[in-house]
Every structure is written in C-alpha cells, then in structure tokens.
Amino acid sequence: MKRGDLIAGRYRLDAESGSAATGEVWRATEQGSEAVVALTRVRLSQMPPDQRERVRGRLRGEVGIASLLDHPNIASVHGLVEHEGDPWVVTRFVGAPSLAELTSSGPIPPTRAAAIGAQVAGALAYAHSPGLGVLHGGVSPRTVLVGSGDQVFLTGFGIPTPHGSPTYLPPEVVNGMEGGPQADVFSLGATLYAAVEGRPPWGDGTPEQTRAAAMKGVVDPPRRAGALGPVLTRMLESRPRERPTAAEAAQLLGEVARGGGDAGGGGSRKRWLWVAAAAVVVLALVGVGLVAWPSSNPELVATGPGPTLGDPATADPCALLSTDHLKRFGKTILETDGGNFDRCDVYIENGADRAVARLQLSAASAAPPQGEVEQRDGLLLVRGAPTPAAPGTVAECVRTLRLTDGHDIRVVGQLLVGAGPEPCAVADVATDTALIVLASGSVPRRPAAFPARSIATVDACGLLDRAVVTRVPSLETAEADPGYAGWDCDWENATTGASIVVTYDRDNEIRPEAGRRVRIAGRDAAVQPDADAAGCDVTIAYGPYTRPNGDPAQELLVVKVDQPAPVPDPCVLGQEVATAAVQRLPKAP
Structure with missing residues (x-):
C-alpha cells in the first residue's frame, strides 16, 4: 500500500502512522465526509485458507461488539471494510504519540505512569462491565496513545492479537489458556512496568527467552516504581484471580497519581479487616493478662x-x-x-x-x-x-x-x-x-521458576465451568472458592453436603491406594469411591517432572466429587467432572 491509494473505494490513505501486530496502520480520509480516520490492516491474505475464514468470522464479531464502546479514553471503532482480500478496521484517528514513543528515550516518572494507567484501567473497566463484556486482548505501549495534557486513548479494540509475541501477555495466555478480563489487567501492568522500569517484565532478550520467561510467570520486582511498585506487583500476579479487577486497578493507580498512601494494599479488604480486628483483640487481651x-x-x-x-x-x-x-x-x-x-x-x-x-x-x-x-x-x-x-x-x-x-x-x-x-x-x-x-520483612522467593507448562501455572477454578459444576445435584448456585495461589478450588453446598474439590498434588506416581486404574481423556488415572457411596476421588496424571534429587515424579490433578445422597456408582459422575477438567488443561510437557 502507498499514500493516495483508495481502500474499499472509500478511504484515501494519507500517511502510514504506525504498525500493529496484524499489519500496518494508516491515517486516512473518508471520501465525501472528509473525516479523518485510522485504518488497521489485518493481513488475512497471507494465512492458510481455513485459518483465514476462521479469523475473518471472528473479526466481524469482535468489530461489531467493539463498535458499541463509547468511552472518553477509548478510540472508537467505526466498522470493517474489505480491500483486496484483507479486512481493514476503521477507528477514530487520534493524532497523539503512543506510550512506546514517549518512553523511547527513557522511563517516565511513576506518578505520570500511574495517571496514564488509571485512564486505561478506567476504559478497561467500562469495556469489561457486565452489559458489554468486551476484552481487549492486546494492551501494550503501542495501543496506549497519550495526547495533550496526558489525555489517554486506548486503541486496538476489535483487532485480533496474534500470540506470537508474548512481551506483554500474562502467563496463562502464553501457556495456552483463554485470557479473561484479568489478562487485560496484567497487560496494562506490564505496559506500565515497562514505562517506569525501562524494559518489559519478561526482560528484553530474544523472542525465545521472552516466551520462556512468560511461560514461567516470574516477574522481577519493580525497582524504579516507588509508590507505584506495590500496585504493579498486584497487577502482575501470576494468578489471574489474585490480580485486581480493572476497576480496582483504576482506583489504586489513581491514588498513586494523586500521591496517596500504600495503594498496593496486600490482600483483600476482608483480610485486612480481620487483621485489624485481631490486633484490637490482642491489645485487649494484653490489658487483662491473657x-x-x-x-x-x-x-x-x-x-x-x-x-x-x-x-x-x-x-x-x-x-x-x-x-x-x-x-x-x-x-x-x-x-x-x-x-x-x-x-x-x-x-x-x-x-x-x-x-x-x-x-x-x-x-x-x-x-x-x-x-x-x-x-x-x-x-x-x-x-x-x-x-x-x-x-x-x-x-x-x-x-x-x-x-x-x-x-x-x-x-x-x-x-x-x-x-x-x-x-x-x-x-x-x-x-x-x-x-x-x-525478620528480613518478607518470604523469600523460590530459587527457580516452575517449569514451562507445569500444572502450577494453571488456575484450578478455571478448569470447570458452570455447566459442569451443575451436573452435581444441588450445586446449581454454588460459586467457585479459589484456594491459595489458585492451586485448589471448591464448589460447595453446605446444606446438602454436595461439593466439588479440585486440587493439585505431586508424587512419584499414582499410588495403589488411589483406587482402580482407568484412562481419562487419554491420561493415566485412578478412581476411588467413598465408603458412603456418595463421593468419588479421581486422581489424574498430568505430566512428568524431575525432582531436585534427579528422581522422576508426576504432577497430579485430583478431583473429588461428593453428591448429596448415595448412588449406585458415584464414580460415574466423578469421572465426568474430572474429564471436563482434564480437557481444559494445557498440553503437558
């Protein structure tokens, strides 16, 4: 493409204004209205035919949904046109440099990064809201445009993001899982980390090194971020459920931008309330000598x-x-x-x-x-x-x-x-x-990251959806209760005793006492009914690993299903639930 070309008989290319993961980005003028727009080319013509049509269909849907977004910090999406086999996404043109351009000569101050980030987080919170449910999927320094007075515009909604470059992607996405709203929060955190630290959170090595670091999910603590550091640490948590929502991130970033106190706030409000209450109890007990x-x-x-x-x-x-x-x-x-x-x-x-x-x-x-x-x-x-x-x-x-x-x-x-x-x-x-x-102030870090595709990188609550959970009688309204670091999860009805518990384990192999050997979704497994005939424990071999002493061992997925009353064979339902969980696991190493 060159300046002066007419796209879809409607948009005249004026100047190439940048590049996206899918192709070039142009400033263009709509013929007749003379409106200035941005055109992003999605290069489908270079894809295999079957993949091309799949992406084309998804693109139509995503652009249609993205066109509903109306927010002061989002570059609005106008629609989609076709030209010579490639779709072009039409959006509002914003004549402002990207955050990548602003930081090309060096990092920016943490308070300015926080102010920029608060606007992006607010835009994401709006897009993620229940009435819309729109994900971005590719927040990066290039999609954040910073105009006069640091007015921010988030671009890239509706444009599919290929996962070839994991520089700003969260571990769950790089490891093959579907990204949800918390993936956008991570990508924003990674973008702000790069803005203040001078390099992305996965380092600035080769693409292979970046991918390996992203799959392991260990981010070096920020060193230049000052008061922004605790907020970035929360946004860059390796577990999606432990990250703040976009709305929470907007509030935390806004507090840093305004010079607030400890905006990082470790843990939930409920936990902090208990700690404060416990301290009061301690002081009271001291007074009476107990x-x-x-x-x-x-x-x-x-x-x-x-x-x-x-x-x-x-x-x-x-x-x-x-x-x-x-x-x-x-x-x-x-x-x-x-x-x-x-x-x-x-x-x-x-x-x-x-x-x-x-x-x-x-x-x-x-x-x-x-x-x-x-x-x-x-x-x-x-x-x-x-x-x-x-x-x-x-x-x-x-x-x-x-x-x-x-x-x-x-x-x-x-x-x-x-x-x-x-x-x-x-x-x-x-x-x-x-x-x-x-006494040093914190718990030391692990000496090495988890191996790529370890089950430790998988959120246990994400292995079962509502449709699977409701197969167990009386769990129709049960909500997922995540455990520490996402390494276990349970759904429970305390009244009936029905529950599903998903957890991880490690051992040399599946032990004989785990029960009768079976195959589940192509993996070695064992099932063991409970003595009360209402429950079943299912143990599945996820993948091999090597212990620190060099001995071979197995990472295991354990699914326990308890029904509200005895049934002839509780392991029938147990295996159904376990099969659904296994099918959501990424491919083992």
Whole structure:
C-alpha cells in the first residue's frame, strides 16, 4: 500500500502512522465526509485458507461488539471494510504519540505512569462491565496513545492479537489458556512496568527467552516504581484471580497519581479487616493478662515493617524451614515437593520413631485460628493446643503465623510413628526458624521458576465451568472458592453436603491406594469411591517432572466429587467432572 491509494473505494490513505501486530496502520480520509480516520490492516491474505475464514468470522464479531464502546479514553471503532482480500478496521484517528514513543528515550516518572494507567484501567473497566463484556486482548505501549495534557486513548479494540509475541501477555495466555478480563489487567501492568522500569517484565532478550520467561510467570520486582511498585506487583500476579479487577486497578493507580498512601494494599479488604480486628483483640487481651507474650530472645523478634508474603505463586515455603535446626530430634530429610505446591516438609527419623515438620502457605482464614495469641512486630502468632493421638490418627501440634498482607503460614509438628519427638516441640522449633527468616520483612522467593507448562501455572477454578459444576445435584448456585495461589478450588453446598474439590498434588506416581486404574481423556488415572457411596476421588496424571534429587515424579490433578445422597456408582459422575477438567488443561510437557 502507498499514500493516495483508495481502500474499499472509500478511504484515501494519507500517511502510514504506525504498525500493529496484524499489519500496518494508516491515517486516512473518508471520501465525501472528509473525516479523518485510522485504518488497521489485518493481513488475512497471507494465512492458510481455513485459518483465514476462521479469523475473518471472528473479526466481524469482535468489530461489531467493539463498535458499541463509547468511552472518553477509548478510540472508537467505526466498522470493517474489505480491500483486496484483507479486512481493514476503521477507528477514530487520534493524532497523539503512543506510550512506546514517549518512553523511547527513557522511563517516565511513576506518578505520570500511574495517571496514564488509571485512564486505561478506567476504559478497561467500562469495556469489561457486565452489559458489554468486551476484552481487549492486546494492551501494550503501542495501543496506549497519550495526547495533550496526558489525555489517554486506548486503541486496538476489535483487532485480533496474534500470540506470537508474548512481551506483554500474562502467563496463562502464553501457556495456552483463554485470557479473561484479568489478562487485560496484567497487560496494562506490564505496559506500565515497562514505562517506569525501562524494559518489559519478561526482560528484553530474544523472542525465545521472552516466551520462556512468560511461560514461567516470574516477574522481577519493580525497582524504579516507588509508590507505584506495590500496585504493579498486584497487577502482575501470576494468578489471574489474585490480580485486581480493572476497576480496582483504576482506583489504586489513581491514588498513586494523586500521591496517596500504600495503594498496593496486600490482600483483600476482608483480610485486612480481620487483621485489624485481631490486633484490637490482642491489645485487649494484653490489658487483662491473657496473652502469652514471646520470649525476649532478640534473635526471634522480627524487626522493621511487618513481614509480607508477596506473590503467592513465587513465595518459597522451604525457605522458612531448616533441617539443621530440627536435627536435635534426629536425622532430617527435606521434602521440597511433596503434595501441593504450597507446602514444604522436613521428615525426622530417630530409630523407629518418625515425625514431620510441615510448613504450608495459605490465604488467611475468615475466622482466627484457635489458641494462645502472641504479637511479633507486625504479625500474629497463634499457638494451637496439641491434638492427642487417637486410634488411626497421629498426634499433631499447630502454630499459625498471620502476616500483614492477609496470608497465613501454618506450621505443623506431627508424630507419624513411635513415641517421639513431641509434636509441639517440633512445631515450635520450625516456627522459630520461620520467624528468623521473616525478620528480613518478607518470604523469600523460590530459587527457580516452575517449569514451562507445569500444572502450577494453571488456575484450578478455571478448569470447570458452570455447566459442569451443575451436573452435581444441588450445586446449581454454588460459586467457585479459589484456594491459595489458585492451586485448589471448591464448589460447595453446605446444606446438602454436595461439593466439588479440585486440587493439585505431586508424587512419584499414582499410588495403589488411589483406587482402580482407568484412562481419562487419554491420561493415566485412578478412581476411588467413598465408603458412603456418595463421593468419588479421581486422581489424574498430568505430566512428568524431575525432582531436585534427579528422581522422576508426576504432577497430579485430583478431583473429588461428593453428591448429596448415595448412588449406585458415584464414580460415574466423578469421572465426568474430572474429564471436563482434564480437557481444559494445557498440553503437558
């Protein structure tokens, strides 16, 4: 194409004004009305015929929906025309530089980036609203135009974004999942990160390096962002459900732009309210002498601001345990990848006796854990009473550390075999170790990112949709309840006892006690009906991985379905639900 060409007999090309992921972008004049518009070419003519028609049909639908958008920060979409086999998307022309052009000579101040970002987030919140439900899918520095007085226009609605370049895409999209509204929030966060840090969050390496980093989902913490940093950290969470909505992001960014306080706010309002209430309870208990205050050992007293967890998916539970400190009880063995991704175990052997110190990360529970409450410089420590051993059970003792950003660290001492060591002594030593580490202010990060396409990168709640959940009687109105870092999810009717629980596990293989071997959606699996004939546990092998010691192991998906009443074979429905979940998994490594 060249200047002066007439597109679809209607639009005269005046000047090429940039490029999009799909092709060139031109400033053009509509013949007759003399209106100035922007034309974005979608190069279908270079695609295979079957793909070409598929994209053409999707494009018509997306442009039609995008044309409904009417917002002061959105470059409006006028329609679609065809010329020489290629569609051209017609939008409002905005004569302003893109954010990519503004930052080509260097980063911009965090407050200015926040002000720009607040306008984009407001536009996304409008587009995502229930009455519209429009996703952008390609927010990047090139789609954010910044005009006079930093008036922002978001372009690119209705234009399909090929996923060949993952520079500003979230991990779930790069790993083959469908992107939802939270994907747009991530892309905006990535765009603002690049604006203040001088490079995209996945680095500025080769396309292959960028894709590998995006698939792993670990973002280096922002260093130049100042007060904007906590907001970017939330927007760039690897788990979609842990990111703010676009409306929440607009509010947080606006607070930074206006010079507000801690706009990052770790955790939900509900969690913060509980932490504040718990602090009041502690102070009240101090007044009547019912709080067991910590020892004066300075090594165990956290200093500085209250400790935080940070991004749940990259927090390292094993960094909070020490085999050396537990050696007083016997030989210690560190198990870094037993069970789900949120925990770490140290097994203790002393002759015939066997115990374990288990540390697990979680979102703060709605109700405070039971036990004696202590306060440790910005966190609460709750010492639970020991649970005596009963037939078929093990004695255990629980300590809970509640962090300032609404997360819990649960430390358990458990006697597995024999008469010792005493579980509460094990739990106390493990808790003291965690307190020493937390004195630095936050939970350390994992030494390495999860491998590409690990099940750890998949949101468990996203594996089942409403149609599948309602197959279980009395779950018609049940809502998904996501667990820590999205590594488990449940739907429950507390009245009838019906539920679905989806969780992840890791083991050498599917164990014999997991039940009868079957194949589910082409994968090895096992099914085990409950004794009450109302429930069924389904364990599916997702994919192999190598343990830190070099041994082969398996990542597992576990789906538990409980029906409200006994049925002849509860595993029939259990397998149906599990099959639906497996079909939404990305291809295993």
